[in-house]
Amino acid sequence: MNTKNLMLMAILVAVGAALYLVIPGYGEGMKPDFMLTMMFIGIFLFPDVRSVFLLGATTGVLSGIFTSFPGGFLPNIIDKFITAFIIFAIIVLLKKLSRKLVVSTAIACIGTILSGTIFLSAAIYVIGANVPFGLLFVTVVLPAVAMNGAVFFIIYPIITNLLKRTSFKTALSN
Known part of the structure; x- marks a missing residue:
């Protein structure tokens, strides 16, 4: 694994964490997980098992640390790892x-739906949270899909255009 690639993945996760911290919550303090968006960008750029493992693990742990969901640490790790x-x-x-940008954005939206479903399921079945799945899915996951899709659609082309001008070895340079 290339050190430059590790550095870029770390920057993506750090940007996702910073976005997660500065974006205000809605509803009961829930907020879209922009670390998820950055994880998807990292997977698109570095589609190999080791990179996906690192992205899923680090994003899961950081999301778990920063979560406002009660008992959400373990569900975040489970969710990010499986989703990745x-x-x-x-x-x-x-x-x-x-x-293609439209297809990659659709994949990111599917990933967000999958992530939200896994997170809520893990929260209910693993830690025994007494939360209404359907209500949280509609009020938190679906708005997060729209926001993550829009952010991915805007940020992914910017990152790919920047990387084309560098010596990074990504899936786009092949």
């Missing part, structure tokens, strides 16, 4: 098609 590998599988299956 499912999105990785989708990207590998759709190889050339996933390079």
